[in-house]
Amino acid sequence: LLQATDWVLDPNGDGDMSDAMDLINLSLGSDYGQDEDDLSFALDNVVRAGVVVVASAGNGGDRSFKVGSPSIAPRVISVAQTALPDEQSFVIAVTSPAGVPGLTDNQIKLTVLQPWGGAIPASPGLVGDLARPSGSVLGCAVGDFGAANAGRIALVNRGSCAISIKASNAQAAGATGMILVNNTGGAPGAFSYGGGGTITIPVLSVSQPAGNALGAALAGGPVSVQVDPAIAVSLAGTMVASSSRGPSIDGIRVKPDIGAPGAWLSAEVGSGDGQTNFGGTSGAAPTVSGVAALLLQQFPKEKPILIKTRLLNGAYPFVSTPDLEGNLYPTPISRIGAGEVRALASSTSTFRLKSGEQGGGGLALGSVHTATNVTITKKVTVQNLLNVPQQVNVVLNFREAADQALGAITMTGGGMVNVPAKASVTLNLQFTVIAANLPDWLLAGQAGALGGDGTVLNGPELDGYLTASVASGETQHVGWHLLPHKSANVNAPGSVNLKRVQQALIPLTNSSTVADGGVSVYSLTGTSPKLPKPAAGAPGSPGSNVAQVDLRNVGVRTFAADDVVQFAINSENRRPTPLYPAGYEVDVDSNRDGTVDYYVFQQELGGFGASGQSVVYVQDATTNAASAYYYSDADYDSANIVFSAPLGALGLVAGQSFDFSVYAFDNYFSGLATDAIEGMTYTVDTPKFAFASTDVVVPRNGVGSVTITKTGSVAPSTELGALFLFDNAASRREAAAVIVKQ
Numbered sequence: 001l002l003q004a005t006d007w008v009l010d011p012n013g014d015g016d017m018s019d020a021m022d023l024i025n026l027s028l029g030s031d032y033g034q035d036e037d038d039l040s041f042a043l044d045n046v047v048r049a050g051v052v053v054v055a056s057a058g059n060g061g062d063r064s065f066k067v068g069s070p071s072i073a074p075r076v077i078s079v080a081q082t083a084l085p086d087e088q089s090f091v092i093a094v095t096s097p098a099g100v101p102g103l104t105d106n107q108i109k110l111t112v113l114q115p116w117g118g119a120i121p122a123s124p125g126l127v128g129d130l131a132r133p134s135g136s137v138l139g140c141a142v143g144d145f146g147a148a149n150a151g152r153i154a155l156v157n158r159g160s161c162a163i164s165i166k167a168s169n170a171q172a173a174g175a176t177g178m179i180l181v182n183n184t185g186g187a188p189g190a191f192s193y194g195g196g197g198t199i200t201i202p203v204l205s206v207s208q209p210a211g212n213a214l215g216a217a218l219a220g221g222p223v224s225v226q227v228d229p230a231i232a233v234s235l236a237g238t239m240v241a242s243s244s245r246g247p248s249i250d251g252i253r254v255k256p257d258i259g260a261p262g263a264w265l266s267a268e269v270g271s272g273d274g275q276t277n278f279g280g281t282s283g284a285a286p287t288v289s290g291v292a293a294l295l296l297q298q299f300p301k302e303k304p305i306l307i308k309t310r311l312l313n314g315a316y317p318f319v320s321t322p323d324l325e326g327n328l329y330p331t332p333i334s335r336i337g338a339g340e341v342r343a344l345a346s347s348t349s350t351f352r353l354k355s356g357e358q359g360g361g362g363l364a365l366g367s368v369h370t371a372t373n374v375t376i377t378k379k380v381t382v383q384n385l386l387n388v389p390q391q392v393n394v395v396l397n398f399r400e401a402a403d404q405a406l407g408a409i410t411m412t413g414g415g416m417v418n419v420p421a422k423a424s425v426t427l428n429l430q431f432t433v434i435a436a437n438l439p440d441w442l443l444a445g446q447a448g449a450l451g452g453d454g455t456v457l458n459g460p461e462l463d464g465y466l467t468a469s470v471a472s473g474e475t476q477h478v479g480w481h482l483l484p485h486k487s488a489n490v491n492a493p494g495s496v497n498l499k500r501v502q503q504a505l506i507p508l509t510n511s512s513t514v515a516d517g518g519v520s521v522y523s524l525t526g527t528s529p530k531l532p533k534p535a536a537g538a539p540g541s542p543g544s545n546v547a548q549v550d551l552r553n554v555g556v557r558t559f560a561a562d563d564v565v566q567f568a569i570n571s572e573n574r575r576p577t578p579l580y581p582a583g584y585e586v587d588v589d590s591n592r593d594g595t596v597d598y599y600v601f602q603q604e605l606g607g608f609g610a611s612g613q614s615v616v617y618v619q620d621a622t623t624n625a626a627s628a629y630y631y632s633d634a635d636y637d638s639a640n641i642v643f644s645a646p647l648g649a650l651g652l653v654a655g656q657s658f659d660f661s662v663y664a665f666d667n668y669f670s671g672l673a674t675d676a677i678e679g680m681t682y683t684v685d686t687p688k689f690a691f692a693s694t695d696v697v698v699p700r701n702g703v704g705s706v707t708i709t710k711t712g713s714v715a716p717s718t719e720l721g722a723l724f725l726f727d728n729a730a731s732r733r734e735a736a737a738v739i740v741k742q
Contacts, residue, residue, distance in 0.1 A: 005042045009049055017049060022296050025289035026055040026070065027282035031609040032580045033058075033069030034547060034668055035250035040070040041543025044359075047075035052296065052304045054079060054289040056281035057256040058244035062186055062321075062335065062454035063612035064636070065577045067246040067255045074251070074359030077292070077308055080259035081243040081284040082319060082340045087263070088113070088232035089326060090120055090204060092179065094217070096224040102213030108206050109233065109326025112241070115263055115277050116193040117167060117178075117203035125228035126177045126202055130155045130218050137215075139166040142173075150174030153225060155214055158183040158205075162194020167203045169196075177227075178203045181211025184611060185453055187241035187324060190263065193277055202227070207324050237340065239321045239331050243281055245454040246334045247364065247481060249576050252637075254362030254481050257308070257337040258315050260287035291343045298347055305360040306352075312362070313353055313476035314346030315339035317465050323455075330399045333463035333479040335454075337362055351390055351419065353468045353476040354381040356426075362479035363466060367576065367637040368433055371489040371512030371730045376431045380478070382468060384419040390470050392417045394427065396480070398464040408437040409462055409482065429466075431482075435514045438486040444518065444727040445642075447578050448602075448632030452612030457636070460484065483637070488517030490698050490726045492736040498710055499742055505705040506722060506738055510698040517698040518727030520642075521691045521706055522555030522568040524720045524737050526662070526677035530572050540674070547581035549664035551675040552639070553737045555723030557694060560647060560654035560685045566633075567600065567643045568725055569662060570735040578614040578634035578641050579604050583667025586643060589659040590651040592681075592716075596621050598650045600643050602632045618649045639734050640725050647684060657683040657716045683715035689740060691722065710742070 007013075008021045024046070033040065043053045054077045058068035071078030092108040094100050113120065120126055131152035135144035139154065140161035154170040158180055170178045178201060182188050188205040204227065206214075217223050240262070246255040262284030268274035288311065295307050302310075317339035320328035355363060356379030363378050384390045394414035398404035413429040439460055443450065450456045462484060465477040489512040496506050510517040528551040534540035540548030550572040558565045567586050575582050579602075586600040598618055605613040605628065614634065619626035629649065633642035652658055661678035665671060692707035708722060721740040726733055 001039050002042055005039070005046055008046060008051060020049065021051055023052040023054070023289060023293055025286050026053070027285050029056055029058050029068030029071055031058055031060045031066050031068050031244065032249060032577070032668070033067055033072035034581055035542045036540070036544050036547050036581070036669060037069040038543045038545050040073040040076070043070045044073040044075045047304045050304065052292050052307050053077065054285050054292060056285040059242045059280040060244040060609055061189065061242050062245050063452055064245055064454045064457050065247065065249050066244045066612065067248060068244060072248040072250070072253065072255050074253060074361065075304065077258065077288060077311065078256040078337070079281055079285040079288045080256040080336055081240040081262040081281045082259040083235040083238045083240055084261045084263055085236045087235040089235055089322065090227050090229065090232045092204065092206065093226045093228070094223060095226050097217065097221065100213055100217045102209060104325055108210045110187060110322050110324060111204045111206050112188045112190050114163065114190060114203040114205065115279065116164060116199055118200045120202050120227055120229045123228050123230045125226060126153065127226045128153045128176050128224065130179070130214060130223045130225060132218060139169055142169050145169050145173035145175070151176060153177040153179060155179050155181065155218060157181045162196070163191040163203065164194045164196045164199055167196065167199045167201065171199060171201045175201060177201050179211070179214065180205040181215065182206065182208045184208065187322065189242040190240070190279060209324065233326060237316070237319055238328065239319060239335055243335065251364065252366045252483065252576065253364045254333060254337055254479050256335070257361050258288060258311055258341055259319060259336045259339065260284040260341045262287065288341050291341050291346065294343060295347060308360050309352050309354045310346040310349065311341060312338035312478055313349060314342045316342050317477055332458055332461055333362060333399065333481045334461065338477065338479050349476060350386050350474060351392060351468070351470065351476060352383045352385065353466070353478055354383060355478045356380055362481060365431055365480060365482035367483040367485065369485040369487045369729065369731045370433060370435050371487045371514055372435055374433045376433070378429045378431065379426055380429060380466065381424050381426045382417055382419050383424040384421060387421050389418065389420050392419055392468050392470055394466065394468045396464065397467050403462050406437050406439065407434060408484070409433050433482070433484055435486060438484050440515070441485045441487070441728045444635045445633045447634045447636045448614040451577060451579065451614055457483065485637070485728060486515050487728055487730040488512045488515045488698070488700070488726065489730040489733055490517035490519060491733070492724050492738055495739045495741050496708060496721065497741045503707060503709040506708055508698045508704040508706065510700060510702055512730065513701045515728060516700050517729070519696045519698060520568070520725045520727070521694050521696070522557045522566070522723040522725070523682065523687050523689060524553060524555050524723040525680040525682060525718050526554040527720070527737055528552060528675060528677050531675060545669045546672060547666040547668055548674045549582040549666060551662065551664045551677055553723050553735055554662045554677050554680065556682050558647065558684045563646050563648055565645055565647050565650065565652065567662070568723055569641050569643070570723070570725065571639045571664065574637050574639045576637045578602065578632045581666055581668035583665045584641065585663045585665065587661045587663065588650050592657060592659050600645050602641065602643065616643045616645060618645050635728065642725070652684050654685045655683065657681060680718045681716045682719070683713070683717055686713050686715045687711060688713050688717045688719045689721065708740070
């Protein structure tokens with residue numbers, strides 16, 4: 001791909017870029033895109049050289065920060081997928097029995113008809129009784145279906161094989177249709193054809209809760225359903241469930257930039273005249289590329305950033321998203337960017353609203369952790385394309401009226417702007433975040449468990465469109481996005497003196513007037529100095545294909561009565577998601593013989609890109625057998641993570657000493673360890689320093705304390721003092737290492 005990128009700039013290889021391509025489309029990518037990605041870095045430079053670059057955002061679904069590389073590069077146009085204008089959701093009505101638990105109005109309103117399957121018959125539609133496969137509910141083998149499926153609608157679970165294989169097997173047994181029950185949370189999706197011959201029966205996918213409700217009802221007796229096309233719901237102007245959510249991990253940039261329909265028929269290579277289904281954001285990106293090509297033809301002298309501005313300004317901003325009940329709500333900016341592409345509006349504008357962000361994307365106000373009011377300045381330029389002056393009114397609009405009613409963010413510097421003919425006016429917009437009016441942040445410690453559900457950020461996110469309008473009624477807009485954390489601001493001293501006393505109070509103060517501060521207390525067992533910032537081109541720098549993960553502090557605490565050990569890891573830099581690119585591993589030598597016995601580490605449940613959930617595994621170093629026990633205890637955009645594990649799984653009991661080391665590594669690109677705190681020792685429930693409380697709350701604008709006591713224990717330990725992890729903390733106040741002086 002890098003070689004292809006070079007070729008784009010100089011096709012004949014003569015060192016002269018005057019023959020460079022005008023536009024390239026990339027229907028590819030990798031979830032959880034990173035700035036260290038070499039292709040993202042290269043393509044950003046390609047845009048700077050004068051080539052428009054369009055890339056698919058990814059098909060990772062509504063999971064926060066999952067938008068992929070290379071589309072996350074600032075100057076690349078990242079494309080989400082919206083529904084085709086003729087797409088519909090076919091309502092599954094349960095005609096018998098009445099009142100199925102879990103189904104509102106005894107219906108499933110949100111379904112996805114798979115494009116490679118058959119059509120829903122004309123009214124009265126698909127009518128019949130449900131039947132499970134007689135063998136495995138996964139339906140991956142022909143033998144899973146029998147005579148009981150003939151003439152009935154098969155209810156099949158997702159997993160283990162391609163959906164089309166399941167449908168082929170059901171069809172061969174005489175099923176009249178198939179309903180696929182999703183195996184993950186979130187909305188149902190469209191799935192690629194994976195073989196099995198021609199599928200003539202209709203195949204509908206439904207959400208996991210809806211499908212489970214059907215399954216439970218069927219377990220209790222016969223279930224009859226009807227899918228009548230006459231009551232189908234139009235999905236025009238809506239998001240496709242599988243389209244990846246942003247914002248970007250690095251920079252919290254507004255990504256995707258724009259959306260487009262993406263479920264098409266494509267010519268099939270090598271077939272002569274064959275066609276095949278082609279969809280996802282891989283199908284949406286070429287749609288935007290086509291519009292960009294038309295704009296380049298119409299405006300051949302405009303640079304890529306202006307073509308991108310035209311696309312974003314002219315997009316349709318009123319895209320909706322169906323919830324699991326089929327109800328529509330305004331799509332978050334972190335899923336759709338500026339909206340759905342519109343060729344006519346982008347090509348006929350009389351003025352434009354150019355974002356001052358690097359790459360010209362939406363206004364990224366960032367992930368703001370604050371206990372006080374904060375002001376963020378953003379530049380936008382209003383350019384008049386006419387030969388006469390125009391008055392342009394620039395206003396801040398919110399996606400949700402309830403967000404505006406909070407009064408949590410205001411903007412100054414806009415309003416009515418007089419723009420001379422063929423001239424530009426640059427505005428310095430001041431966005432003021434009012435901490436007291438922000439919604440409470442309720443997700444501390446839950447990013448590991450909830451990372452697979454992007455809708456949990458719909459509440460705290462504040463977003464909408466900066467809209468500019470003229471007297472003719474023409475409007476242009478760019479998206480804006482803020483992920484605010486209403487924060488505490490707890491402070492602790494750097495040391496506590498136990499030279500002449502057995503016990504002391506460690507004072508805690510919370511200067512925030514808007515949030516109480518949760519404090520978790522651990523024994524501090526090791527620290528690490530800050531690594532130098534990577535030089536350009538060095539590992540850890542943009543484009544290097546290596547992520548640098550920098551440890552700061554490590555702590556531990558045990559609860560033998562509950563069979564739990566917790567390792568607290570504090571790093572130098574916040575990470576929006578606990579999944580990537582920061583991996584951590586705790587190597588435990590439970591019998592202190594110098595050989596590692598167990599590995600404790602975090603990993604995405606189900607593998608890369610599978611669930612969005614971060615779980616803690618314990619792996620036996622001898623047998624390599626690994627089991628997941630807990631979700632990672634972490635917040636969104638945090639430098640802290642806590643690994644919980646059963647003491648028994650590590651071969652530990654009360655009073656037993658163990659050695660351990662913590663390694664930070666790049667778990668996205670290279671697997672390389674980039675930092676370590678080694679040679680630590682602790683004794684289960686027998687610390688050198690005991691704390692009266694393991695978790696305390698410091699009230700807003702108040703004080704608190706933690707009592708520390710020298711226990712007199714002579715058990716082996718590298719304890720240095722206390723490590724405090726602060727929940728929902730203001731910037732760079734997430735942890736404090738308190739060293740004991742004795």
